[in-house]
Amino acid sequence: MSVPSTKILDHIVHLTPPGSLEATSAQWRELGFKVIPGGKHAGGFTANALVILQDGAYIELIYFTHPLSYYPPGSPERKARETHYWASKAPGWIDFAFLGTSPTLSEVINERAEREGSGVKYLSEQEGGRERPDGKVLKWLITAPAPEDARGRWPFFCGDVSPREWRVPVDPPSNAEHPCKALGLAHVRLLAEEQGFSILSNQVTSIIGARPIESSASEAKWVLDSPNISSSPPYLILSKAKTEVELDYLRTGGAGIYEVGFLVPQGSGRHGSAETPFGRIVWVEEYSLSSE
Structure with missing residues (x-):
């Protein structure tokens, strides 16, 4: 089975x-x-x-x-x-x-x-x-x-x-057509405390059922699947907090989702990061993922 x-x-x-x-x-x-x-x-x-x-x-x-x-x-x-x-x-x-x-x-x-x-x-x-x-x-x-x-x-x-x-009403197709040109999810990035990073990394591996495709002392990265077939799969990224902003985020809410990456076409004009009223997003050009 x-x-x-x-x-x-x-x-x-x-x-x-x-x-x-x-x-x-x-x-x-x-x-x-x-x-x-x-x-x-x-x-x-x-x-x-x-x-x-x-x-x-x-x-x-x-x-x-x-x-x-x-x-x-x-x-x-x-x-x-x-x-x-x-x-x-x-x-x-x-x-x-x-x-x-x-x-x-x-x-x-x-x-x-x-x-x-x-x-x-x-x-x-x-x-x-x-x-x-x-x-x-x-x-x-x-x-x-x-x-x-x-x-x-x-x-x-x-x-x-x-x-x-x-x-998830994908019909009509216009429901998934956005002025910002977003195609899909590029990544979900979790932040973890220094002492909790390795524990959470092992836990995520158990849940996903696969080891990270990249791993270091401060970051791990797993490839995920999309509900629909996609040439650029989304990633789950677990990072130790590095900047003061990231450390403050952990102090306020603990380990969890810090940023979400949205996949956009090459040449879309979208790059860098943006802020929702309460969360951080990142624009990721499609070629950046497909070339990895």
């Missing part, structure tokens, strides 16, 4: 303050991205909009529908909002998902991690979903890290029960 893939980059989660979806969508449009409606998640605590890319991956612009103070103290809703796995996250890049390719993915990862002694553990699959503005109800299975504080350092997995194209 073939082992299901555990390295298909599905989407990256970008959090903004409660009730800020319209302003956030406008800010992403100013950066040159097309933003389409998403919907409200099961439970009603969060909702989203999407930036879909031609490689089949996407950016999830998520926010809490109400601040904590909206829910009466002591109520079940207040407790659920307080204990939500993203409740303590600061706005910005907070999490990332790989595509779930099996309803027993947690068993695959946990067995591999036990053999390798990496300490990785994932919970059994749990149901999730979202209702789109057009009334279509999406269903999926979430495979999440067992320690909640691993969210953002380890990916979670999202496996579609309803058709994936309902969750």
Whole structure:
């Protein structure tokens, strides 16, 4: 029996303050991205909009529908909002998902991690979903890290029960056509503390199921797959913090996603970095990746 893939980059989660979806969508449009409606998640605590890319991956612009103070103290809703796995996250890049390719993915990862002694553990699959503005109800299975504080350092997995194209509407093709010319995801870059780098590197290797293609004392790089076939695959990069800005990022939020790279065509005129209201992005020309 073939082992299901555990390295298909599905989407990256970008959090903004409660009730800020319209302003956030406008800010992403100013950066040159097309933003389409998403919907409200099961439970009603969060909702989203999407930036879909031609490689089949996407950016999830998520926010809490109400601040904590909206829910009466002591109520079940207040407790659920307080204990939500993203409740303590600061706005910005907070999490990332790989595509779930099996309803027993947690068993695959946990067995591999036990053999390798990496300490990785994932919970059994749990149901999730979202209702789109057009009334279509999406269903999926979430495979999440067992320690909640691993969210953002380890990916979670999202496996579609309803058709994936309902969750990621790539039709019409114009949904994935952006004024900034972004084609897909070039990389996700995680930052780690000095003392936690080697541990996290081993854990990521267990989760992905492959060793890094490049590795040094301060950085490791894994090649991932895209939901759609792409000539330039995305990478997961784990780095030790070097600059004062990066060190401050770690002091504020701990290890996790620091930057996201977007693949653009050669000669697009996009280069260097840019800032969302709460996160760092980098433009990566296509030839730079294909020549590696």
